[in-house]
Amino acid sequence: MPAYLLFFAIIFASLFHAKQARAYPEFIGYKYSSCMTCHYNGQGNGPLTDYGRGVWAAEIAGRLGSGKKSAEEISEGSGFLWGVPMPWWLRPGIKARNLAMQTNPPAKETRTVLMQLDTSVAIHFDEDQKYIFVASYGYAPVPQKIKNDPKAEKPKEWISREHYFRWQTSENLWLYFGMTDKVYGIRIVDHTAFSRLKTGIAQNDQTHGVIAQYIQPTWEFTLHGFGGNMFQETDLRQKGVSFLYDYEIREAWRVGLTGLASSNTYKKNTRYGLTNRYGFGEGSALLYDLGLIEDVLKGQKPKKGYYFYSEAMQKLVRGYHLFFTGQAWKADMSTSDGVDTVSTGVGLLMFPMHRFEFRFEVVNSNTIGTSSVVTRDTWQALAQIHLSL
């Protein structure tokens, strides 16, 4: 067995000791096990609830500019217009993320990408928030590989990221109708991670469908039936079903089982995996996501691959975190000449104050195969700023 697989085997093994979370699933390190606690979407991602805004401001972000304000005062100023009260039924939001990156630094060229510029609104139809409508509309950059190709058909740059109606039918059951991210695996922030990119749940892979999320204190089960993205051509829409079962072994330690099966006219996708989120100490976490991918292109032999994502995050001081990532992916395990892509990274996740996130990461990627040819590894330096109202 190659050493790097043993390397990942150790990481994977440690998940059974460790503690785990989505969106910022790392926040299970702060004992936030369920995404529903902070997000309108119970699978994470998208607009934050009032509670989520309060948690970010009063507990996770640093106190830069807060003076001697108490946690309650900081939390009260975490709304869209800071401390100015909004009507109970309206919760607007704006988010922007900009990325600067260099390949094999120091390089002459620095590429910048406006990754996200979204405006969102949550409308509460009742004060108990049993009936809520949530929508996000935003900018989606055209992928670099087709941006400069005059012949390529370019997708729209302004799209609806999500729009859904959420209905809490009982104390434990939530139903979502509309366009959302697919329910699958750990919903981490990095949409280029193999666990998101290679499974088809990246930043622009939303779908229309119905979600049922059943939450108990120690477990959650979410089922998603979807009919594809209605903004796409009919033959491209991936229709299918996915699920995620999350079980809390003990406080701040959740393991999960996840699966997805979908198809369109040209391609059939099947994915299944194991997830683990483990929080320990105060603000530290270990995440793992391991799964198998089967892609069947019409008229072709199925390709069976795997993906693996791991992350160790450690709080240094309030608002500042150090993290390490380890990932691997192989498109087809049935051929002897295939290569494994292995990526390792180290970075800083910083929230110096509420509404601001800075992320700096260095990523080292290797392709490892049975051949003696060694492709030179690549390094990437990534700096990201995230502003949120």
Added chain:
Amino acid sequence: MVKIFSAILIFSLALSSSAFAQKKSAKKKARPAPRATQTKTQTAVPAPVPAPETPAPIQTSAPEEAQSETAAPAPTRARKAISSFSQFGMNFSFWQETIGAKKGSAETDIRALFQGVNFRYAYNSAMSGRWRNPYFMDLGFGFVKGKGTAATIQDELKSQPWTNFSLTPALIYRTTEVSDFGFGLPLAYRMIQWKLNEASGLEMDKKSSLSAGISMIHINRFTNSAFLTLALAHQINWNATVWSLGLDFKF
């Protein structure tokens, strides 16, 4: 691949059973849950957020408890002093490096991939507060592979064995009860036992080499005696960045 996943699963289950047992016994000692724990457990099924915008999270779920704790700061817990200890472990490492190759008058650089296993002993000397000063000693074995890409040297190197010894004085800070972070200065001596086809006339560089570098060390402590250690080292003389991950045990 199925074998690999089976091995991972078996390894995981074996470790989980021992870890679970240890955690269970630790739980019996029952220390009081931290404030955050008590509050957030109640939000596993989150309560509806009341009408006023952005209430403080601690007020949403447990107002009385939160208020009382805000008013009276919790007494400072006595911090357990770090004492000196020894540790033993094993880690896996991999890195890329460029190695010079020569064939007659032709010369080229071959990009090589190193993968291997290291056995480690370390003595951790306690310092003041949360600081400690470990000396890591690693004995490593592994294989290197690569292929010449120059027109004159296209030889393949497969499973060439290497042996490594390194000494790393480090400075480590205990960031939380279960995690540490620190820096080290690894000094490594390595031998590659080149097994070359004599008829090829290929000569490889770096049969033995010495390198010094700087490393960053991150430790997650699963129990009082078992750690997951992740290190990222840049070896200056080899111009290589070495990733390593391993399990260590205190004794």
